[in-house]
Amino acid sequence: MLAYIIRRVGQSALVLLIVGLVAFSMFRFVGDPIDNMLGQERTAEDIDRLRAQLGLDQPFVVQYYKFLEGAVQGNFGVSYRQGRPVAEILLERAPATLELAMVSGVLAILFGIALGVFTAIRRDGVLANVIMSGSLIGVSLPTFLIGILLIYLFSVELGWLPSFGRGETVDLGGWSTGFLTESGLKALILPSITLGLYQMTLIMRLVRSEMLEVLRQDYIRFARARGLRDRAVNFRHALKNTMVPVITVIGLQLGAIIAFAIITETVFQWPGVGLLFINAIQFVDIPVMAAYLMLISVMFVGINLLVDILYFFIDPRLRADRSGGH
Amino acid sequence: MRRLLRLAAVIAAFAPAVQAEEFTWAVNTDPQTMDPHAVNSAPVLGFLNNVYEGLVRRGKDMTVEPALATSWEPIGNGEGWRFTLRQGVTFHDGAEFTAQDVLFSYQRASDEVSDTRSWFAPVSDVVVVDDYTVDFMTTAPNPIFPGSIANWMIMDSGWAEANNAALPDKENGNYATLNTNGTGAFRVTAREPGLRTVLEPFDSWWDEAEHNITRAELTPIQNPATALAALLSGDVDFINPVPIQDVARLKENSDVDVIQGIEARVIMLGFPHEAETLKYSSETTDANPFADVRVRQAVAHAINVPAILQTIMRGNAEEVSQLVSAAMQGYVPALAERPAHDPDRARALLTEAGYPDGFSFGFKCTNNRYLNDEAVCQAITGMLAQVGITATLDAMPVQNYWPELRADNYDMFLLGWSPGTFDAEHPIRFLAATPNEELRVGSWNFGGYSNARVDELLPMIQSEIDPVARQAMIDETTKILQDEMAYVPMYVQPLVWGVRSNIELTQRPDDFFILRWVTVN
Numbered sequence: 001m002l003a004y005i006i007r008r009v010g011q012s013a014l015v016l017l018i019v020g021l022v023a024f025s026m027f028r029f030v031g032d033p034i035d036n037m038l039g040q041e042r043t044a045e046d047i048d049r050l051r052a053q054l055g056l057d058q059p060f061v062v063q064y065y066k067f068l069e070g071a072v073q074g075n076f077g078v079s080y081r082q083g084r085p086v087a088e089i090l091l092e093r094a095p096a097t098l099e100l101a102m103v104s105g106v107l108a109i110l111f112g113i114a115l116g117v118f119t120a121i122r123r124d125g126v127l128a129n130v131i132m133s134g135s136l137i138g139v140s141l142p143t144f145l146i147g148i149l150l151i152y153l154f155s156v157e158l159g160w161l162p163s164f165g166r167g168e169t170v171d172l173g174g175w176s177t178g179f180l181t182e183s184g185l186k187a188l189i190l191p192s193i194t195l196g197l198y199q200m201t202l203i204m205r206l207v208r209s210e211m212l213e214v215l216r217q218d219y220i221r222f223a224r225a226r227g228l229r230d231r232a233v234n235f236r237h238a239l240k241n242t243m244v245p246v247i248t249v250i251g252l253q254l255g256a257i258i259a260f261a262i263i264t265e266t267v268f269q270w271p272g273v274g275l276l277f278i279n280a281i282q283f284v285d286i287p288v289m290a291a292y293l294m295l296i297s298v299m300f301v302g303i304n305l306l307v308d309i310l311y312f313f314i315d316p317r318l319r320a321d322r323s324g325g326h
Numbered sequence: 327m328r329r330l331l332r333l334a335a336v337i338a339a340f341a342p343a344v345q346a347e348e349f350t351w352a353v354n355t356d357p358q359t360m361d362p363h364a365v366n367s368a369p370v371l372g373f374l375n376n377v378y379e380g381l382v383r384r385g386k387d388m389t390v391e392p393a394l395a396t397s398w399e400p401i402g403n404g405e406g407w408r409f410t411l412r413q414g415v416t417f418h419d420g421a422e423f424t425a426q427d428v429l430f431s432y433q434r435a436s437d438e439v440s441d442t443r444s445w446f447a448p449v450s451d452v453v454v455v456d457d458y459t460v461d462f463m464t465t466a467p468n469p470i471f472p473g474s475i476a477n478w479m480i481m482d483s484g485w486a487e488a489n490n491a492a493l494p495d496k497e498n499g500n501y502a503t504l505n506t507n508g509t510g511a512f513r514v515t516a517r518e519p520g521l522r523t524v525l526e527p528f529d530s531w532w533d534e535a536e537h538n539i540t541r542a543e544l545t546p547i548q549n550p551a552t553a554l555a556a557l558l559s560g561d562v563d564f565i566n567p568v569p570i571q572d573v574a575r576l577k578e579n580s581d582v583d584v585i586q587g588i589e590a591r592v593i594m595l596g597f598p599h600e601a602e603t604l605k606y607s608s609e610t611t612d613a614n615p616f617a618d619v620r621v622r623q624a625v626a627h628a629i630n631v632p633a634i635l636q637t638i639m640r641g642n643a644e645e646v647s648q649l650v651s652a653a654m655q656g657y658v659p660a661l662a663e664r665p666a667h668d669p670d671r672a673r674a675l676l677t678e679a680g681y682p683d684g685f686s687f688g689f690k691c692t693n694n695r696y697l698n699d700e701a702v703c704q705a706i707t708g709m710l711a712q713v714g715i716t717a718t719l720d721a722m723p724v725q726n727y728w729p730e731l732r733a734d735n736y737d738m739f740l741l742g743w744s745p746g747t748f749d750a751e752h753p754i755r756f757l758a759a760t761p762n763e764e765l766r767v768g769s770w771n772f773g774g775y776s777n778a779r780v781d782e783l784l785p786m787i788q789s790e791i792d793p794v795a796r797q798a799m800i801d802e803t804t805k806i807l808q809d810e811m812a813y814v815p816m817y818v819q820p821l822v823w824g825v826r827s828n829i830e831l832t833q834r835p836d837d838f839f840i841l842r843w844v845t846v847n
Contacts, residue, residue: 031725037496039366040746041444041756043769049438053497081358082519083499089519148551155559163555164547269547271521278548279520282694283358284725 001312008308012301019297023290024064033080033284054080056286067290077287081279086291090273095175096166097265097272101257103188104196108257109250112200113239116207121234123212132208138201143260147194147267154190162187164269195264199253206249210242217241248307255303259296347846349542349829351564351839352553356520356546361502362479363434364494366441366746371477372838373544376525378479378508381409381428382472386832386843388653388748390473394423394480394509404467404791411458415532417482418506418513425454430483432462440494445475447766448788466789469796470655474747482507511535511842512542520546525841537842557582557824563846564831566839568824570640570697576824585823587833588653591744592646592753593696595629595706595814597622600774604737606688606718615685616738622811624675625738626665628713629706631816633667638701642820648804649743649753651818653835656750656800661808664815672713684714687737695724696742697819703740731772739772742819748836750800751787758807759784775812 034047034056051057055066070077076086115135119128138146155163167183169176178184214220215238223233262274269275273292280288357373359365375383381395395409415423429452436446448471451463464471481502486492489501506514511531516524525542527535545562547553550569556562558579568576568584576584597616604610615621635643647664650657676684691703700721707717717738722730731739745752760776761768767784783803790796807813821837832843 029726031723031727032729033725035728036725037365039441040744041366041769042441043444043766044763050496078498080497083359083364083496083503084519148555151552151555151559155561156555159559163559163561164552165545165561266549267552269545269549269552275548276520282548282723282725 004312005309008305012305015301016294016297020068020290020294021061021064023293024060024067027284027286027289028060030281030289031284033286036283037080067287071291071294076291079280079288080285081283081288086287089276089288090291090295091174092176093271093273093276095177096270097258097261097274099178100188100191100195100264100270100272101254101261103192104199105254105257107192108196108199108203108253112203113207113246115200116204117211117234117239119204120208120211120215135201135204138197143194143198143263144267146197147190147264150190150194151267161190166271191264191268191270194267195257195261198260199257202253203246203250206246207242210245211238214238214241251303251307255300258299347538347540349539349564349841349844349846350545350562351542351566352545352547352556352562353566353839354546354548354550354553357523358519359496359499359503360506360514360517361491361494361500362481362508363431363440363442364496364503366444368744368837372836373523374479374506374508375477375510375838376512376841377506377510377514378481379510380476380478380480381411382476384476384748384834384836386834388835390476394428398472400467400791401461401463404464404469404789406461406463407468407471408455409460409462411460412532413458415509416530417485417509418528419482419485421482421484421507423480423482423509424457425460426457427480427483428452428460429454430486431478431480434481434486434493435478437493439496441496442478444766445478466785467791468789469791469793470747470749470751473655473749477746479508511537535842537844538846539841539844542841554824557826560826563829564823564825564839566823566837567697568822570642570820570822573640573642573822581827583825583827585825585831585833586642587821587835588644588651589744589819589821589837590651590654590748590835591696591742591819592649592651593702593740593742593816593819594649595625595816596739596741596773597775597813598734598737598773599776599812601734604685604687605735606737607686610681610685610687615679615681615687618679619810620675620679621681622814623665624672624679624713624715625710626811626814627668627672627675628715629709629814629816630667631664634702634705635817638698638705639817639820642822643697643817644820646815646818647808648750648815649757649807649813650745650750651835654745654748654750656797658750658801658804660801661804669713676714681715684716686716686718689717689719690727690730690736690739691719691721692724692727692740693721695727696740699740734772736772741770741772741813743770744836750804751784754780754784754787754800754803758803758812777806777810777812780806
């Protein structure tokens with residue numbers, strides 16, 4: 001088993017290295033940061049000097065090697081745009097993204113499961129059908145459009161909620177939180193709905209179809225035959241057995257919520273890492289782009305690794321296959 | 327009755343004399359640094375104009391007016407300029423402003439690592455005469471020098487040295503990247519890059535305050551639709567810019583005013599004057615038609631600029647015939663007429679030049695640099711096709727664009743130019759002079775346009791003290807550039823600001839937002 005884990009960790013590290021290499025080979029196509037860093041009145045000499053100073057005149061493999069050399073020591077370089085260490089900027093921006101992802105995740109899970117169960121139990125009801133058709137919106141409308149629609153409805157027309165930003169934040173030992181102020185909580189509502197809507201519909205549809213599957217099973221019929229109440233049958237017996245695949249999907253979607261926050265953050269000017277990344281692309285801020293991409297890939301690779309290891313525990317067949325050696 | 331009066335008097339006594347006026351504004355680009363010498367870009371200098379000050383400043387109509395210097399006069403026969411400094415000015419931290427700070431700021435801003443170095447190319451030496459007199463010696467007479475340093479901001483030498491910020495550090499940043507200490511009307515009380523910057527009025531400012539702001543906050547909002555929503559919902563009081571397609575809708579809203587003006591930026595087409603052959607032609611592979619002035623004239627006559635302005639710019643821009651707009655110093659009113667839209671004339675010119683059937687070529691364009699740039703380029707491509715020249719349009723983000731132009735990968739390109747000095751000499755120096763690294767001219771003349779008379783006139787324009795003689799030289803240069811169709815200037819980009827109707831402010835053509843002209847009603 002140890003050998004299996006070591007092998008998976010080794011594979012994950014290799015994936016990370018390849019992601020970094022691909023990222024660095026692509027940076028040249030994003031553009032040239034030099035023109036953004038120098039003003040209108042620069043000379044060709046200035047351009048060459050700065051390029052050499054930043055090491056941009058070297059092949060991308062060398063640039064990548066230098067980045068890795070710094071990264072293993074925890075040094076991700078200095079942002080071209082802000083002139084500050086990238087690690088510092090990322091730490092400053094991370095709470096905004098994580099809080100948003102957390103709230104959207106919780107909303108998506110709660111409403112997803114509740115609506116999924118409801119539509120499964122009342123599969124022929126009018127309300128259930130309305131919810132099911134309405135959920136198509138969540139799947140088919142692009143995130144930025146939903147965000148803009150929500151802003152126009154709740155900020156411009158009704159004036160209930162702020163149109164952008166995070167509101168007032170409170171600093172708790174380096175972690176800026178929006179949970180403790182009224183404006184911070186208000187500011188969370190629209191972005192978290194926008195970000196969580198897709199995941200919510202996904203979970204809802206998954207729960208519904210699993211639930212319909214389970215409700216046809218013999219043991220449910222027997223449970224009903226035993227005279228159990230509907231509530232006990234639906235929640236204690238049926239829902240519990242639908243949760244296994246649902247939990248797997250939720251785990252995988254967790255990473256997606258953080259990674260897809262880019263669009264939501266841009267629409268709501270939410271000061272998280274996603275917005276930072278978009279700004280970095282516009283400015284060709286290579287150190288920030290590199291650090292962000294590595295961070296996201298570490299996250300995805302980490303989640304996958306965890307899932308793989310969990311499978312190993314859950315599924316005995318996997319163990320037999322790997323340790324058999326015949 | 328007396329009781330009532332007494333009550334009214336009590337209430338009046340408790341009411342604050344001056345109401346707290348908070349002002350929030352959103353821009354699409356956050357100033358990337360607070361260091362006034364590190365980056366020479368409009369978002370940075372425009373913002374810092376509220377915090378730092380120069381020896382001179384520009385007024386509401388762009389005229390040069392006294393700021394930290396009370397007066398200035400030429401030395402001798404144009405050997406330099408003598409500035410008399412204002413007395414009793416203090417920096418935000420309380421330090422006194424003296425000639426030492428001017429000398430220090432000159433050294434800091436003209437250092438090799440500073441982005442503002444080119445402003446001081448004509449300066450040979452700076453001499454502190456006494457605490458309140460400074461001489462700037464120039465290599466040649468320089469009539470426009472005071473105006474050309476309006477954005478050069480004075481930093482306190484003691485503060486900079488104490489905080490290890492004696493030179494700007496663009497690559498790694500330093501104390502001055504995040505902190506400020508100017509003499510301006512506002513001081514920065516909080517700075518969170520990319521998130522918000524808070525300003526409060528500086529109580530000991532030397533000049534009389536016209537504004538009534540007690541606190542101001544700048545927020546970058548990149549997404550235009552979000553910025554518009556923030557303005558409409560009242561979350562912000564002012565946004566810059568307003569998307570052109572939303573102008574008509576905003577004008578109907580009584581809570582919001584749209585303030586329009588003409589920016590300094592001229593949008594033009596450029597050509598590969600030096601190239602031997604076209605790079606992206608399918609049939610004309612052994613010649614460069616654009617080297618022929620008749621072909622360039624044909625391009626000018628083929629493009630229907632009024633139609634572009636009416637449809638794509640929705641009537642918000644103005645035609646231009648020169649490299650500077652009419653608001654700039656040195657504009658030539660006599661040469662204001664653009665080549666008329668005349669497809670027949672264009673075809674005749676092409677035939678004359680030996681291309682009766684036209685030719686095909688590659689047209690490079692940006693898609694995120696100028697207002698509706700890609701749409702404009704598509705329109706131009708269509709108009710050129712009508713006279714028989716087929717452009718293959720390649721529109722790309724500006725981050726990729728300049729490297730392509732530097733590598734000469736184009737047959738025709740789009741360029742916008744905003745003269746930093748507000749003088750016609752600026753585009754001549756950067757766009758029309760033969761590129762010369764040593765003389766520091768022609769650094770944006772990608773096509774390598776070269777005219778001996780223009781090269782001869784440029785240093786004369788730069789050093790001519792007599793305004794009439796100087797204007798005559800600019801007239802001559804402008805005429806040459808028009809006759810040779812070195813570039814095809816098309817229109818001046820509009821400035822569109824959106825503001826809540828309870829706010830009064832002043833829009834300056836350089837797109838700088840000056841907080842001290844804001845009144846909240």
